[in-house]
Amino acid sequence: MIIYDFLFGPFVDFSFMRRALAGSIALSFGAAPIGVFMMLRRMSLMGDAMAHAILPGAAVGFLLFGLQILPMGIGGMIAGLFVAVAAGLVARGTVLKEDASLAAFYLISLSLGVLIVSMKGSSIDLMHVLFGSVLAVDDNALLVLGGASTISIVVLAVILRPLIAECVDPVFLAAVKGPGAVVHIVFLGLVVLNLVAGFQALGTLLAVGMMILPAAAARFWARRLEGLIAVAVGVAMLSCYVGLLLSYHMNLASGPAITLSAGAAYLVSIFIGRAGGVLWKPPPHKHRAA
Amino acid sequence: MQKRQAPPIRFADVTLGYDGHPAVHHLRGEIASGSMTAVVGPNGSGKSTLIKGIVGLLQPIDGHIDIEGLDRSQISYLPQQANIDRSFPISVVEMVSLGLWPRRGMFGSVTAADKEQVADAIATVGLTGFEARTLDTLSGGQLQRVLFARVLVQDSPLILLDEPFTAIDTSTANHLMDLIERWHDENRTVVAVLHDLDLARERFPQTLLMAREPIAWGASKEVLTPANLLRLRSMSESWDDTAPWCERAAG
Numbered sequence: 001m002i003i004y005d006f007l008f009g010p011f012v013d014f015s016f017m018r019r020a021l022a023g024s025i026a027l028s029f030g031a032a033p034i035g036v037f038m039m040l041r042r043m044s045l046m047g048d049a050m051a052h053a054i055l056p057g058a059a060v061g062f063l064l065f066g067l068q069i070l071p072m073g074i075g076g077m078i079a080g081l082f083v084a085v086a087a088g089l090v091a092r093g094t095v096l097k098e099d100a101s102l103a104a105f106y107l108i109s110l111s112l113g114v115l116i117v118s119m120k121g122s123s124i125d126l127m128h129v130l131f132g133s134v135l136a137v138d139d140n141a142l143l144v145l146g147g148a149s150t151i152s153i154v155v156l157a158v159i160l161r162p163l164i165a166e167c168v169d170p171v172f173l174a175a176v177k178g179p180g181a182v183v184h185i186v187f188l189g190l191v192v193l194n195l196v197a198g199f200q201a202l203g204t205l206l207a208v209g210m211m212i213l214p215a216a217a218a219r220f221w222a223r224r225l226e227g228l229i230a231v232a233v234g235v236a237m238l239s240c241y242v243g244l245l246l247s248y249h250m251n252l253a254s255g256p257a258i259t260l261s262a263g264a265a266y267l268v269s270i271f272i273g274r275a276g277g278v279l280w281k282p283p284p285h286k287h288r289a290a
Numbered sequence: 291m292q293k294r295q296a297p298p299i300r301f302a303d304v305t306l307g308y309d310g311h312p313a314v315h316h317l318r319g320e321i322a323s324g325s326m327t328a329v330v331g332p333n334g335s336g337k338s339t340l341i342k343g344i345v346g347l348l349q350p351i352d353g354h355i356d357i358e359g360l361d362r363s364q365i366s367y368l369p370q371q372a373n374i375d376r377s378f379p380i381s382v383v384e385m386v387s388l389g390l391w392p393r394r395g396m397f398g399s400v401t402a403a404d405k406e407q408v409a410d411a412i413a414t415v416g417l418t419g420f421e422a423r424t425l426d427t428l429s430g431g432q433l434q435r436v437l438f439a440r441v442l443v444q445d446s447p448l449i450l451l452d453e454p455f456t457a458i459d460t461s462t463a464n465h466l467m468d469l470i471e472r473w474h475d476e477n478r479t480v481v482a483v484l485h486d487l488d489l490a491r492e493r494f495p496q497t498l499l500m501a502r503e504p505i506a507w508g509a510s511k512e513v514l515t516p517a518n519l520l521r522l523r524s525m526s527e528s529w530d531d532t533a534p535w536c537e538r539a540a541g
Contacts (some may be wrong), residue, residue: 040378161396165388168380168425171373172440175345176391177363223424225379 010248016135020244023137023145024201024258027210028236030149031194033156033229035211036218038191040228041167044212046099049106050188051195051208053083055113058199063120069141073196080192083109085185134201134244134254141200148197152190159183164225202255210236213262220273235265296447296479297359298323299344304353305536306336306343311529312351313339315502316538321481326474328490328510329483331500331522337483338370340500341450344481357448363392366446368437370453376425376433383421385436386411389443411442416465431462438466449473451482455489467493487514501525 010017038047057079061072083105090105091098137145156163162183165173173180191211198207218231243258250257271278282288299321306314314336321327329337342348343355346362357365366389386408387400394400412418415435425433434454441449451470455463471493473480484490490497490510497510505522506513 159396164378164380164384165391167375168378168385169369169374169388171347171369172367172388173391174347175363175365175367175369177346177361178391179396223379224381228379 019137020134023142024240025237026145026149027198028233030152031210032214032232032236034190034194035215036228036232039215047208047211049102050080050191052110053106054080054195056109059113059116063116069144069200073144076196084188145197148193159186206255206259209259213266217266217269220269220277221275223275295323295477297357300356302354304355305351306339306348307351324477324479325496326480326494327496328494329498330490335501338452341452345450364446366441366444366449368441368451368454379424382423382436386439389440408443411439415439431458434458448479453483
């Protein structure tokens with residue numbers, strides 16, 4: 001009974017915990033597969049940059065409508081897409097590479113965002129935007145989280161074939177006149193969508209954690225794409241559950257607790273993961289027959 | 291036998307390059323339908339750029355390349371291995387199946403006949419048993435066989451190969467060379483960028499010897515002469531940001 005109370009009590013007794021769990025699990029279904037593709041495309045740090053880039057849009061939404069998910073989300077989407085497209089255009093049209101171009105835009109974006117929030121709100125508001133509050137997920141936020149995940153899964157299914165081709169052999173896809181550029185932009189749109197969905201729960205700074213940490217952990221458990229996605233979604237969901245539980249019992253901030261749980265899964269996977277974990281490396285001076 | 295035949299490739303005073311610098315400069319001429327041509331020249335002589343121009347990956351700065359009646363998306367193009375991300379977890383059979391793209395596109399379902407064609411292509415390049423292997427477990431030669439299998443699946447009348455024998459062993463090269471000759475026998479047009487002069491001389495009927503501009507173009511034995519190769523060596527690659535604008539008008 002004590003174990004039951006510990007593991008399930010908070011979710012049975014409190015609707016805000018159930019909402020938080022439902023919202024964060026919905027987020028897992030959308031964000032984790034996107035994170036797998038970001039990792040495979042070596043865009044993990046780009047996700048971090050994009051997470052900062054959505055801040056001014058969210059801040060303008062906050063400035064005009066207060067702490068409401070929809071206006072802040074729409075503002076974040078616009079800012080994120082603007083930065084992604086602008087960075088891409090500068091990278092293609094000038095000598096600057098995409099990483100430097102993106103870094104420049106996101107730094108401008110981040111400072112603009114902090115400036116806008118500080119003009120109106122208190123430091124508590126700023127903390128809320130930066131670090132989120134999954135325990136304050138309301139009906140609107142649940143709809144946004146569920147909607148974003150649904151859109152992500154459907155769009156990912158639609159673009160899966162060219163997205164894989166674009167990842168493995170972009171020159172081939174361009175040669176057969178495949179929609180490489182369109183797929184890249186749509187994929188960036190999905191990244192931004194999931195970051196925006198995630199910032200209500202986890203904050204702008206930690207939203208990317210639900211994408212990258214489960215994907216990085218999955219890399220130590222699966223070798224094939226479908227396996228990586230399945231493990232990443234599983235790790236993300238488990239992290240949400242464990243994180244919320246720790247948050248409740250230990251009175252921790254929920255966003256960092258969830259992200260740290262995913263981080264713990266990643267650290268453990270480095271050692272015990274069956275697909276490349278340190279403990280499963282062949283012993284020194286030993287080799288297989290074939 | 292091949293049902294469709296590729297139209298000739300016509301270079302109408304074409305200049306291809308990067309940032310306003312020519313890599314292929316005022317090229318005129320024609321690659322005949324059903325021919326088999328080696329494009330030979332030192333590094334930086336514009337060979338790969340020419341292939342990218344034909345396939346449509348690079349738009350000409352000046353002039354144009356005509357392949358009338360053939361949609362560029364129908365061209366089979368074997369890129370250099372450096373363009374491929376081998377760490378992406380995709381299997382041999384999935385990689386070869388990418389060759390179905392011109393026919394199936396984004397949403398077309400893969401039929402039983404398609405699967406059979408992919409299996410045949412894998413068998414033809416000698417990779418039966420490797421279907422489920424991921425690309426990161428293959429050697430350079432095995433990956434090159436995979437790329438050849440993808441070309442087989444594309445089943446195009448025009449095949450462009452960019453350095454198909456770089457960093458692979460003699461036995462693999464011979465096997466793949468036999469495949470190229472089979473394509474030629476089927477009246478497909480084959481253009482291959484090569485570094486091996488002996489291979490070009492012995493196995494390719496036509497050679498285009500390039501150093502940004504054609505040094506010689508025609509029957510391989512007449513093109514790959516000591517005199518032409520000496521001329522080739524005297525041509526040097528240049529990239530000069532202060533060079534004046536080329537005044538030669540495209541004809």
